[in-house]
Amino acid sequence: MAFVEIEDVVKRYDGKLSVDHLNLEIKEGEIFGLLGPNGAGKSTTINMMVGLLPVDQGSITIDGISVAARPLEVKRKIGLVPQDLALYDTMTARENISFFGKLYGLRGALLKERVQEALEFVGLEDRANDRPHTFSGGMKRRLNIACAIMHHPKLIIMDEPTVGIDPQSRNHILESVRKLNDMGSTIIYTSHYMEEVATLSDRVAILDKGHVIACGTQEELRERVSGEEKIRMKAAGLTDALLEELEGHPRIVRIRVVEEGLELYTPSSQSDLQDILYICGKHDAVIHSVVCEQPTLETLFLSLTGRTLRDGE
Incomplete structure (x- = not known):
């Protein structure tokens, strides 16, 4: 079972389909x-x-539990x-994390331990007693993550966690995602x-108009799209x-x-590079470098949806 x-x-919503017979399975870990x-x-x-x-x-079931039938039990598993x-x-950063911990039923020594653990995980222990309005955008995002993970959820849902932050904070968050996954969370x-x-x-998974239009590894998605691959060639003597x-x-x-x-x-x-190099050699072209580029996730997305990721309907 997934x-x-x-x-x-x-x-x-108001008679309009927002999610249209959606089917999706996500594996543990x-x-x-x-x-x-x-x-x-x-x-x-x-x-x-x-x-x-x-x-x-x-x-919708999560870890074998129906969201509709046992919502509180499911919520305890989610960050x-x-x-x-x-x-x-x-409230201070520490108080924010503690507040969310109490919502999940944590108390006493365990609550205090988890708050400190979360602060250290996101690198904010030195700002624990400061209020969020004094934080940069990246620090607020990291505090947001700390509040979501302090109860050790089995499933962590991250919705645009790096919007509007600096590259250093983005890298910190991406590394945090990998660490959380290594620690056992499904993300x-x-x-x-x-x-x-x-x-x-x-x-x-790529959603469009409320249902999944493609799902798999990036390699599996590439196989679904008959896209073109690009060869970039720096050369001289092109006749x-x-x-x-x-x-x-x-x-x-x-x-x-x-x-x-x-x-x-x-x-x-x-597959086609050997032919291209042979033809160039026949005509005495001088090849300085060759780079082969497969379709990116961006081009795959555009091919499947006909839109860029930021386009609306």
Whole structure:
């Protein structure tokens, strides 16, 4: 059984489908990337998973427990890092973490121990007695994470945890995600920064118009898309005869002449590179460097949805 099972889930707002017969399985112990353009249903799905919204149809189970039937039990297993900061400026960092710990039933020595542990984990122990309004954006994001993980949740949902922060804080948070996963937490990660999802995730699901249009490892997603791969070649001595022969090659889709050489697009850069180098050698072209580029997660996403990640409906 999957750790998270979403089966045939439907959610409507004012008669309009927000989530449309969604089916999704997430394995225990993986970092699972959840992608979709604005309005694809990601936030609605997360809110249903944590029990903030009821489902109109279907079911969600987490660690074998129905969210609808036993919501409090499920919530104890989840740590939610929301996109909108959930912090209280009237309380210190330590008091914020302690407040959330008490919501999860922690008390006494264990509560104190977990608060200190969370502060150290996010690197804020030296600012424990300061209030969030004195923090940078990155420090607030890290405190947000501390509040979500201090009860040792089995599932951590991170919704845009690095929005609007500096690169150093972003790197700190990404490293924290890896550590939390190594410590045993299953993680669902959403972000508009495609490179974060590509770097972190074991598997990725792409949502569009309320349902999953693709799910798998990045390699599995590439196999679904008949995209072109690019060969970037720095070269000299590019003659008209050379370009004509390359353009006539049956597997070269198109060629761009750029300032320092060529960009060639083929179905498989590795398979077609030998032919390209042979043709260049025939025409005495001097090759300085060659780089083969497979489709990125960004290009895969665009191919599957027809939109960029930041586009709305």
